[in-house]
Amino acid sequence: MGRSSSDRIEKGDAPSARPPRPGISWVWVPLLPFFLFAIAFLLVPSISIVYRSFQGPQGQFTFGNFVELFQRSDLIRAYRNSLSISFITAIAGGVFGFLLVYAVILGGLPRGLRVFLMTFSGVASNFAGVPLAFAFISTLGRVGLLTSLLSSVLGFDLYRSGFSIYNIWGLSLVYMYFQFPLMVLVMAPALDGLRREWREASQILGATGPAYWRYVALPVLLPSILGAMILLFGNSFGAYATAYAFTGSNLSLVTIAISAQIRGDVLYNPGLGNALAFGMVIVMGVTMLGYSYMQRKASRWLR
Amino acid sequence: MRRAGVWAWLLFGLGMIYFFLPLIASFLFSLRKLQDRLSFEAYRLVFSDPGFAYSFGSSLRWAAFTIVISLLLVVPTVYWVHLRAPRFRPIVEFITLMPFVVPAVVLAFGLIRAYARPPLMLTSSPAILVGAYVVLSLPYMFRAVDNGLRAIDVRTLTEAAQSLGAGWVTVLWRVIFPNLRVALLSGMFLTFAIVVGEYTFAALLAWPAFGPYVVLTFQSKAYEAVALSTLSFGLTWASIGVIQWLGRGGPGQAQVAGAR
Amino acid sequence: MLNRRLTRRDFLKFSAAAGGSALLAACGGGAAGPAACAAPTGADTIALEELTRCAGIEGTLTTIALPHDWANYGEIISTFRSTYNLAVNELDPYAGSSDELEAIKANQGSTGPQAPDVVDIGVGHTARAIDEGLLATYKVATWDTIPLKNDDGYWWAEYYGVLSFEANLDLVDNVPEDWEDLLDPQYAGMVAMAGDPSSSNEAINTVLAAGLSRTNNDWATAPQAGLEFWKEMVESGNFNPVTVVAGTLASGETPIGIQWDYLAIANNDTLAGNPELAIVVPHTGVIAGPYAGGISAYAPHPYAARLWWEFVMSDQGQLLYLKGYAHPIRFNDLAARGLIDQFLVDFPDVAAKLPPAEAYEVAIFPTVEQLVAAREHISTNWRSFVFGE
Numbered sequence: 001m002g003r004s005s006s007d008r009i010e011k012g013d014a015p016s017a018r019p020p021r022p023g024i025s026w027v028w029v030p031l032l033p034f035f036l037f038a039i040a041f042l043l044v045p046s047i048s049i050v051y052r053s054f055q056g057p058q059g060q061f062t063f064g065n066f067v068e069l070f071q072r073s074d075l076i077r078a079y080r081n082s083l084s085i086s087f088i089t090a091i092a093g094g095v096f097g098f099l100l101v102y103a104v105i106l107g108g109l110p111r112g113l114r115v116f117l118m119t120f121s122g123v124a125s126n127f128a129g130v131p132l133a134f135a136f137i138s139t140l141g142r143v144g145l146l147t148s149l150l151s152s153v154l155g156f157d158l159y160r161s162g163f164s165i166y167n168i169w170g171l172s173l174v175y176m177y178f179q180f181p182l183m184v185l186v187m188a189p190a191l192d193g194l195r196r197e198w199r200e201a202s203q204i205l206g207a208t209g210p211a212y213w214r215y216v217a218l219p220v221l222l223p224s225i226l227g228a229m230i231l232l233f234g235n236s237f238g239a240y241a242t243a244y245a246f247t248g249s250n251l252s253l254v255t256i257a258i259s260a261q262i263r264g265d266v267l268y269n270p271g272l273g274n275a276l277a278f279g280m281v282i283v284m285g286v287t288m289l290g291y292s293y294m295q296r297k298a299s300r301w302l303r
Numbered sequence: 304m305r306r307a308g309v310w311a312w313l314l315f316g317l318g319m320i321y322f323f324l325p326l327i328a329s330f331l332f333s334l335r336k337l338q339d340r341l342s343f344e345a346y347r348l349v350f351s352d353p354g355f356a357y358s359f360g361s362s363l364r365w366a367a368f369t370i371v372i373s374l375l376l377v378v379p380t381v382y383w384v385h386l387r388a389p390r391f392r393p394i395v396e397f398i399t400l401m402p403f404v405v406p407a408v409v410l411a412f413g414l415i416r417a418y419a420r421p422p423l424m425l426t427s428s429p430a431i432l433v434g435a436y437v438v439l440s441l442p443y444m445f446r447a448v449d450n451g452l453r454a455i456d457v458r459t460l461t462e463a464a465q466s467l468g469a470g471w472v473t474v475l476w477r478v479i480f481p482n483l484r485v486a487l488l489s490g491m492f493l494t495f496a497i498v499v500g501e502y503t504f505a506a507l508l509a510w511p512a513f514g515p516y517v518v519l520t521f522q523s524k525a526y527e528a529v530a531l532s533t534l535s536f537g538l539t540w541a542s543i544g545v546i547q548w549l550g551r552g553g554p555g556q557a558q559v560a561g562a563r
Numbered sequence: 564m565l566n567r568r569l570t571r572r573d574f575l576k577f578s579a580a581a582g583g584s585a586l587l588a589a590c591g592g593g594a595a596g597p598a599a600c601a602a603p604t605g606a607d608t609i610a611l612e613e614l615t616r617c618a619g620i621e622g623t624l625t626t627i628a629l630p631h632d633w634a635n636y637g638e639i640i641s642t643f644r645s646t647y648n649l650a651v652n653e654l655d656p657y658a659g660s661s662d663e664l665e666a667i668k669a670n671q672g673s674t675g676p677q678a679p680d681v682v683d684i685g686v687g688h689t690a691r692a693i694d695e696g697l698l699a700t701y702k703v704a705t706w707d708t709i710p711l712k713n714d715d716g717y718w719w720a721e722y723y724g725v726l727s728f729e730a731n732l733d734l735v736d737n738v739p740e741d742w743e744d745l746l747d748p749q750y751a752g753m754v755a756m757a758g759d760p761s762s763s764n765e766a767i768n769t770v771l772a773a774g775l776s777r778t779n780n781d782w783a784t785a786p787q788a789g790l791e792f793w794k795e796m797v798e799s800g801n802f803n804p805v806t807v808v809a810g811t812l813a814s815g816e817t818p819i820g821i822q823w824d825y826l827a828i829a830n831n832d833t834l835a836g837n838p839e840l841a842i843v844v845p846h847t848g849v850i851a852g853p854y855a856g857g858i859s860a861y862a863p864h865p866y867a868a869r870l871w872w873e874f875v876m877s878d879q880g881q882l883l884y885l886k887g888y889a890h891p892i893r894f895n896d897l898a899a900r901g902l903i904d905q906f907l908v909d910f911p912d913v914a915a916k917l918p919p920a921e922a923y924e925v926a927i928f929p930t931v932e933q934l935v936a937a938r939e940h941i942s943t944n945w946r947s948f949v950f951g952e
Contacts (some may be wrong), residue, residue, distance in 0.1 A: 027388045031395070034380040038398045045413025046405050059435045074946035100318045107311025115317075118489070119547055123540045124322060127497040129514075130521045131532030134810055135325035138332050138529075141805075142752060143815040145328040166804050177325070180318065185489070189450045191883030231442075234403035241502055241518075244759070252946055256759070259408050263507070263661045264762030266938050267684060270412075277409040284404040292397060332814060338837040415669040428673030509627065509655040509666050509677055519657045523632040524833050525813040 049281060053274035063276035075276065078252040081168060083283070085238040085253070088172040089179045093236075094229035096176075097183025104184075107192045118188065121181030128178050129241030136174045137246075159291045166250055171243060178239075179232050186231060190224035190298065227294035230287050237284060254280055320510055326536065329529050336526035345530035355531070357517035359499075365429070365512060366498040369436040370491050376437065377444040378487075382479055385452045386461060399445040399558075411435065411507040426508070435504040440494035447493075451486025488550040492543040499539055606700035606716035614873060615647060617866035623650045625865040627666055627679040628658035628927055632833075634722055634825050635887020642883065643874050649867055652676050655741045660684035660764070667697045667859045674863035679793075685764045686855045687934045689718045698857040701869050703876045708896040711928060720892040721875060722884040723853035724823035725844055725926050726765075726772050727918065728897055729807075729830060733838040734818040741846045742776040742792065745819070751800050755807040755817035757826075761942045763806075768852050769821045770941050775927065776848025782933050786940040794949045809833055812840065823852055825889040828916050844922035851926040853892060882906050886913055892922065 028035075056062040069075050103109060104117050139146050142159055150156045164170055194217055202212045240255035254276060260266065261273030336345040349355055384392050402410075414435060415513030418425035460482065464474045464528040480487075517535065521528040600617035603609060618624075624643075631637030644651050654666065654677065663682040670678035684692065692698050693713070700716035703709075712719035728745075730738045735753070739745050745754050757765035774789025775781075796802040805811055807820030809830040815838075820827070824844060831840040856875065858868045874880045881891035885906060897903050907914040929937070 028391060030383045031380055031388060031391055034376055034395065034398075037376055037434075037437070038401075041414070041438050042398065042401050042405070044417045045410050046401070048413040048416050049405070049409050063337075072943075077946070096318075099314050103311040103318075107308060107314070109311050109315060113315065115547065117318075119492070119543045120322070120539060122489070122492045122496050122543045123536060125493070126500040126539075127536060128500070129502055130518055131329075131458055131461040131535070132325075132531075134521065134529060134532070135329040137805065137811065137816050138328040138814060141814070145331065146324060177322070180321075185493070186446070190445070219696045231403065234400075238403060238406045240406070240408065241444070243523075245806060250950075255408070256762070257407055258406060260759070260762035260942075262408060262412060263659060263665070265659045265661060265764040266687075266760070266762055266767050266942055268661060268688075268691060269467045274409065277406060280406055281404055288397065288400050291400065292393060295396065357759065412665075415665060419669045419671060426669045427673035427677045506655055506657055507662060507665070508669075509658065509662075511655075515655055515657045519630060521808055521810060522657070523630065523809065523829065525809040525830075526837075527833075528810055 003110050033124030046281070049274050049277045052270060053278040055271045055274075057269065057271065060270070064273040065269075069270060069279065071277050074252055075257060078254045078257045078276075079129070079279065079283075081251055082237055082254040085172050085175065086167055086233045088168070089175045089236045090229045090233035092172070093104055093183055093232045094225060095227075097180040097232075098187055098225055100180060101184040101187045101191060105188060117184060121184045123181075125178050125181035125185060127241065130245040132174065132244035133175055135241050136165060136177075140170070141175075167245065168251065171246060171251065172240060174246065175236055175239065179236065182232055182235055183228055186228040187221075187224060190221060190228075194220065223294045223298035227291050227298060230291040230294065233287055234291075237280065237287075307531030308496050326533070330533050333526055333530035333533055336530075345526040346534065348527050349530050349534060352527075354516055358511055358513045359535075361511040362499045362501075362505075362513035365433060365505075366438060366495045368429075368433045369440055369498050370494050372433060373437045373440045373444045373494060374491075375486065377441065377448050377490075378480065378483065379475055381445060381448045381452060382457065382475065385457050390517075396445065402442060407439075407503040409506070410438070415507065429510055432504055432508050432510045432512075435508070436498050436501065439497050439501065439504075440490070442511050443493040444490040445499075447486050447488075449481065451483040454486070484550050488547055489536075492514040492546045495542060495546065496539050499535070587769050591819050600866060603701075603869065606702050608702050608704050608706070609866075611704070611870075611873060614866055614870045618647060618649060618864070618870040621649075621864040621867045623652055623676075624864055624871055625652040625654060625676060625678060625680045626871075627654040628656060628660075628663050628683055629653060629682075630656040632829055633887070634724075634884050634889035637838040638886065639875065639880060639883045642879075643871060646874070647870060649870075654679055656898055660688040664688065664692055664695070664697055667861060668695070671861050678861060679859055680862040680864050681871050682857050682859060683687050683721065683854050684857065685716075686718075686720065686853050686929075687764065687938060689713065689855050689857070690931055691855065692937065693717050697860055699860045699862065699865070699868075701858055701872065703869075703872050705876050705878075705893065705896075708893050709876065710895070711892060713724050718855040718857040719876070720853040721856045721890040722881075722891050723851040723926075723928070725828050725849050725851055725890050725923060726768055726821055726824045727824040727842050727844045729812065729820045729822060729827040730841045730843070731744050731815060731818045731838050732841055734815055735841070738841045738843055739819065739845075740843060741775045742848050745801060746795055746799055748799070748801075750819060752803055753818040754796060754801050755805050755811070757783060757808075757820070758806050760945045764852070765822060767938050767941055770945070771929075771937050772845075772848040772850040774848070775850060776845065779847075780927055782929075782937070786937045787944075790941060790944055790948045797949055813838060816913060823889075824918060825887055828888040831916070842916075842918065844918045847925070849922065849926045851890075851928045853928065878902060885917075886910060888913070 053065055054061055054063065056064055088258075104114050138144055140158070141147065148159045153175055165173065198216050198220075199212060202216050205216065228301070238255060240253075240259060243251065243253050244256055244259075258273050258276045258280070261269045261276065323556035333345045334341040334343065336342060336348070354511075380395060384395055414431055415426055418431060425434075460478050462473055466477045469478070499513050501512065502518055506518075507516045513535065517528070517531055520531050571884065597620050599620050600613075626640070629636040629640065630919050631640070640651050640653070642829075643649070655662070658666065663679065663684055666677070666679050667682070682692075682698075699718045702716045703719070706712070706719070709719050728739055732738075735750075737749065739747070739750065744750075756769050757763055760766040760770050765918065770789040770793055771785060772789070773792040774785035777788040777792060778784045787943065803817050807817045807822065811817040812820055812830060813834055822830070824842065827840070827842045831842060856872060858865070858872070862868045876893070878897060881893050881897060882902065884891045885894075885903075891897065894903065
């Protein structure tokens with residue numbers, strides 16, 4: 001289906017059996033259940049974030065929550081930490097995840113490994129929270145398996161060398177556990193869409209492997225890769241349970257701060273919590289718009 | 304097909320080390336329940352706890368409902384977008400990305416606030432939990448269906464079916480769904496993994512589920528908790544493997560079994 | 564896979580949701596039978612016979628946030644169930660105090676199984692619960708012997724614990740005896756709290772207790788002193804940021820934890836000597852963490868709720884707490900009547916695990932105002948003061 005999308009975009013794949021009728025278009029009607037569901041379970045609850053973030057403790061309208069947000073250094077720090085981890089895991093997760101899925105799909109590995117990786121990624125992309133935290137504590141914690149192995153076999157004291165799994169870099173390493181699989185799952189269809197004919201055609205025209213990548217494959221894949229990375233960013237930004245189990249009192253993140261205000265055992269300032277959430281929605285909304293843009297560019301090549 | 308290069312094996316090997324080392328560490332820890340020797344005692348204790356079967360069974364139930372409703376919601380919608388309403392694609396896609404935009408904790412509270420009172424009293428019914436789970440599954444279901452529809456000629460299939468007298472329901476049910484079977488698999492098993500592992504909504508909406516059960520076990524027990532998490536990883540993986548195996552073969556873009 | 568008939572696509576969502584709800588909705592506990600008793604009004608004690616009769620008609624009690632391993636709630640619930648022949652519908656055992664109040668609010672309009680009848684919340688949450696009208700009033704038969712309660716009958720303390728140190732004896736040679744000991748360099752990287760002071764009640768109390776130890780129980784300066792203590796802990800490198808649970812103690816990641824005594828002893832039980840934990844109540848800065856019980860203002864089973872509290876606050880119920888290593892709030896009254904001594908004789912294994920009684924004599928009970936003020940100070944300054952952010 002090599003049809004260019006621009007001239008058919010208005011009518012889709014449907015045949016024009018009759019000339020378009022004037023008047024109201026009813027084409028959106030079958031989409032109604034989906035939209036109603038989205039309104040009921042997404043829009044309505046999300047709107048509550050917005051107006052609650054402007055509510056004070058007695059329910060009055062106020063900008064106070066946002067003022068407090070910008071004044072409190074620990075909350076600003078929470079945003080910085082969350083953004084840092086999200087950037088790190090999006091880029092590192094994107095790069096290595098891409099290499100991994102490339103190796104399995106186009107690297108000539110046995111086909112069974114692809115199935116293995118895909119099913120494993122399905123599970124691993126949702127392995128988070130206390131179990132994941134504990135698994136990494138058991139591996140790279142102060143008395144973890146790997147830490148002990150390194151010190152007993154190689155005489156290398158991991159923690160004395162400055163490494164710690166309980167800071168931003170350590171937490172990022174843990175986050176990779178669900179970021180790599182997410183990248184794998186998202187990029188697999190895009191790699192499938194890289195047609196063999198293009199490779200063969202470029203070889204016929206005399207292009208070497210790297211040249212093929214530079215002029216054909218990467219430009220085609222880049223929007224998908226960037227789009228997937230943005231998805232990874234969002235996934236990381238919204239993660240909560242793993243971080244809390246890990247470094248509950250050491251590292252502040254936005255999701256932890258929100259939870260502390262809304263459902264913690266100590267604080268209760270839902271206005272502030274919702275203001276924090278509103279900030280999150282803005283950050284994420286911007287990244288999602290970026291993602292949508294990337295996806296549209298990418299879909300040109302996947303038809 | 305090209306011979307696998309050294310780099311491919313190296314990358315794959317590195318990936319596997321990264322993924323399996325924590326699992327192995329957890330597994331080894333879970334075997335240490337009885338002092339001085341390795342045993343499966345922790346696993347025996349996990350299985351003998353009625354809460355395990357109850358909460359896992361509850362989550363399986365939620366997963367089944369979520370998958371069904373998500374399929375019924377997403378497939379006709381994306382089909383229609385492909386066929387007749389491509390202009391609505393950006394907004395549909397944006398909606399499916401919303402779970403990444405709004406944090407679960409806040410969404411849960413929003414749901415509670417909105418649906419705690421008549422006439423839209425939903426908080427006393429599990430529909431609110433399943434609804435929340437369907438929202439979480441949207442990004443994955445949409446991608447799966449979208450990719451699947453791209454691989455088949457929607458227009459021709461629809462035309463052919465309609466020229467044979469099929470109505471819309473028949474077209475969807477007997478033509479589109481079967482052709483999408485393989486593509487739907489990835490969406491289904493991701494939804495399954497999400498629901499079984501999910502904690503926030505189940506806890507806040509106070510319904511029995513596996514996620515809160517695992518967290519609770521970690522609060523009060525050591526070896527059994529790690530055994531539980533290892534077990535749940537394995538069970539989820541096995542379930543996904545089963546879904547994958549059941550849906551093998553058939554047309555439509557193979558999401559998992561490789562087009563090459 | 565799908566074997567249902569599809570109705571018109573436009574109504575798919577509604578029919579699926581409605582059908583799903585119908586399939587999933589659990590029936591409420593009440594059966595058609597004798598007419599339900601009129602809803603109780605006022606806070607006056609109701610006679611046990613009437614409570615039992617009316618609760619029997621209601622048939623069910625819905626509880627929330629009562630893990631079976633916490634203060635022996637497992638046995639308390641099962642004893643209640645068998646004594647009064649009522650079903651107990653247990654909602655989310657992992658809920659926090661805030662979640663419990665949310666659950667009441669979320670189910671205000673419903674009498675279904677998701678609406679909790681009774682709650683067990685931290686004392687610090689009681690003010691909010693009363694303000695938002697979430698609690699009903701009731702005074703149990705043993706009301707006069709309860710030392711910590713709300714005079715109108717909105718809430719009353721059920722049990723308390725004190726913060727204790729739990730040390731992994733495989734890794735810790737000298738078990739710390741008091742707060743200042745924790746700063747000793749031999750405990751580098753060892754001491755962990757039960758969470759984050761901005762969201763965990765246990766952690767906030769940990770900071771506060773350290774402060775009380777330093778300021779000799781002066782409430783005004785204790786919060787800041789607590790922050791200073793933990794700042795020194797962080798700077799000396801003794802502070803371990805991991806949230807302490809049984810697993811981290813067992814694996815050796817957090818050799819020393821600070822938790823409520825009943826949780827610490829329960830941890831020791833579940834680890835079954837693998838490893839062995841030493842549990843020590845510090846000499847100074849012994850803060851009592853009581854939990855408050857209340858009845859939901861929207862309880863679907865008001866009589867069952869009151870019956871539950873009659874049971875829990877009775878001698879029998881209070882002693883069941885002690886079996887779970889938590890101190891019943893009516894401890895002094897029970898001791899004065901010789902029931903504690905009798906209990907210790909009947910259950911020597913429990914007696915052996917409980918810290919010595921002298922440790923509890925210096926326990927301090929914060930008032931709600933003191934607790935709220937301390938929390939405010941500690942949570943807002945925790946990150947900036949202790950970590951310099």
